[in-house]
Amino acid sequence: MSQRLAVTVLGATGSIGASTLDVLARHPERYSVYALTAHRSRDALLSACLRHQPQIAVIETQADATWLRNALRAAGVFTDVQYGAEALVDVSAAAEVDVVMAAIVGAAGLLPTLAAARAGKRVLLANKEALVMSGALLMDEVAQHGATLLPIDSEHNAIYQCLPAGLCGGREAARSQEQRLAKNGIAQSGVTQLLLTASGGPFRGWSADALAAVTPDQACAHPNWSMGRKISVDSATLMNKGLELIEACWLFDARPEQVQVVVHPQSVVHSMVAYSDGSVLAQLGNPDMRTPIAYGLAWPERIDAGVRPLDLFEVARLDFEAPDDEAFPCLRLARDAMQAGGTAPAVLNAANEVGVASFLDGRLGFGGIAELVARVLDACPVVAATELDAVLDADARARHEAQVWLRQCPSY
Ligand code: NAD
Ligand code: MG
Numbered sequence: 001m002s003q004r005l006a007v008t009v010l011g012a013t014g015s016i017g018a019s020t021l022d023v024l025a026r027h028p029e030r031y032s033v034y035a036l037t038a039h040r041s042r043d044a045l046l047s048a049c050l051r052h053q054p055q056i057a058v059i060e061t062q063a064d065a066t067w068l069r070n071a072l073r074a075a076g077v078f079t080d081v082q083y084g085a086e087a088l089v090d091v092s093a094a095a096e097v098d099v100v101m102a103a104i105v106g107a108a109g110l111l112p113t114l115a116a117a118r119a120g121k122r123v124l125l126a127n128k129e130a131l132v133m134s135g136a137l138l139m140d141e142v143a144q145h146g147a148t149l150l151p152i153d154s155e156h157n158a159i160y161q162c163l164p165a166g167l168c169g170g171r172e173a174a175r176s177q178e179q180r181l182a183k184n185g186i187a188q189s190g191v192t193q194l195l196l197t198a199s200g201g202p203f204r205g206w207s208a209d210a211l212a213a214v215t216p217d218q219a220c221a222h223p224n225w226s227m228g229r230k231i232s233v234d235s236a237t238l239m240n241k242g243l244e245l246i247e248a249c250w251l252f253d254a255r256p257e258q259v260q261v262v263v264h265p266q267s268v269v270h271s272m273v274a275y276s277d278g279s280v281l282a283q284l285g286n287p288d289m290r291t292p293i294a295y296g297l298a299w300p301e302r303i304d305a306g307v308r309p310l311d312l313f314e315v316a317r318l319d320f321e322a323p324d325d326e327a328f329p330c331l332r333l334a335r336d337a338m339q340a341g342g343t344a345p346a347v348l349n350a351a352n353e354v355g356v357a358s359f360l361d362g363r364l365g366f367g368g369i370a371e372l373v374a375r376v377l378d379a380c381p382v383v384a385a386t387e388l389d390a391v392l393d394a395d396a397r398a399r400h401e402a403q404v405w406l407r408q409c410p411s412y
Contacts, residue, residue, distance in 0.1 A: 016103035027304075035097070137386065162271070194272075
């Protein structure tokens with residue numbers, strides 16, 4: 001490779017951000033770090049800047065930016081420090097940038113992710129909430145501006161690797177949303193089903209009654225993956241799999257009924273694609289996000305990710321079972337929201353974000369998250385989600401309805 005790719009890492013201090021920086025540091029001849037961003041974790045951003053010396057660092061507040069600038073100057077590092085939401089958009093769309101790792105958690109990642117797509121970047125999408133909220137918009141921006149969208153979520157990365165070329169937004173640059181909807185999605189390539197694997201989370205096999213008393217620390221203790229707290233709770237409620245179902249529909253032009261969720265407790269098969277001739281292709285590996293991150297960074301080549309080789313004798317067995325929709329209603333809520341279309345997934349996502357934050361703060365019980373999401377979905381009208389304003393309005397309305405319900409709810 002003659003020229004290094006310049007990378008912006010949005011959410012550099014998070015779990016995906018740290019794994020991305022680990023892979024980048026293994027290949028200094030291929031990548032340079034253009035910008036690193038964080039929300040409030042200024043100490044973590046300082047150490048990342050000292051190590052990777054980006055051209056720009058972005059943090060939320062002016063006060064933290066001043067602190068960071070002074071700390072970097074004192075260490076002799078002259079990174080330009082900026083702050084606020086607009087700076088996130090700027091470092092995602094800057095002409096100097098080739099690759100944007102979208103690893104902010106939640107709706108806060110939407111605008112910079114859209115900006116990266118609009119600027120025609122290679123977008124490595126970890127921030128699934130952005131796609132859930134604005135699937136039509138984001139896929140359109142990718143198509144219209146010749147961006148390349150590569151899924152980093154391990155399941156979607158696995159599916160991407162098992163699909164024939166041409167079935168992800170980024171591979172067919174000139175496809176409009178209408179063209180995508182008019183064609184028969186994945187079925188045209190002989191694909192009959194996407195099999196989305198789920199670990200089942202820390203509470204696999206628990207009854208709804210037993211789940212009522214679980215604590216945030218229990219919910220965040222994932223058996224196989226080490227992740228940020230929000231996605232850990234989503235994995236425990238199975239809302240993560242619901243969001244991923246919606247994500248798969250947008251990425252691969254699938255209908256919700258073409259996506260089957262398969263609980264697979266070992267998290268070794270990261271997902272599968274079934275074809276009309278009876279073939280089922282799977283991607284396997286140790287549960288380590290550096291594999292899909294390295295795939296996205298090097299695509300279409302392969303590079304070392306620092307991941308331990310898979311030892312099948314150590315794994316010994318692979319189990320598969322159906323998800324329990326009764327104890328974990330979030331999966332059904334997400335499927336229904338995708339069927340309803342329009343702004344329903346944005347409402348689902350916003351209500352879930354409020355529910356998870358309230359659960360982590362100890363203000364809402366575990367079962368309350370699904371109840372809150374169901375109430376907010378009932379309370380919010382579904383409108384078309386083809387304009388950004390409609391998506392942002394739906395997000396704001398859902399957060400408002402969630403707060404109204406929380407104030408009335410006895411466990412709040
Ligand atoms: P995390 O909580 O560890 O990190 C989140 C990052 O986003 C941090 O750098 C934080 O500073 C930044 N951030 C948070 N709120 C922000 C805001 N309002 N404005 C700007 N920046 C903000 O989260 P994570 O586990 O790394 O997950 C990041 C994204 O990747 C999520 O969308 C998650 O669903 C997705 N994802 C994560 C994993 C995983 O293994 N962790 C796997 C698949 C997908
Ligand atoms: Mg996943």
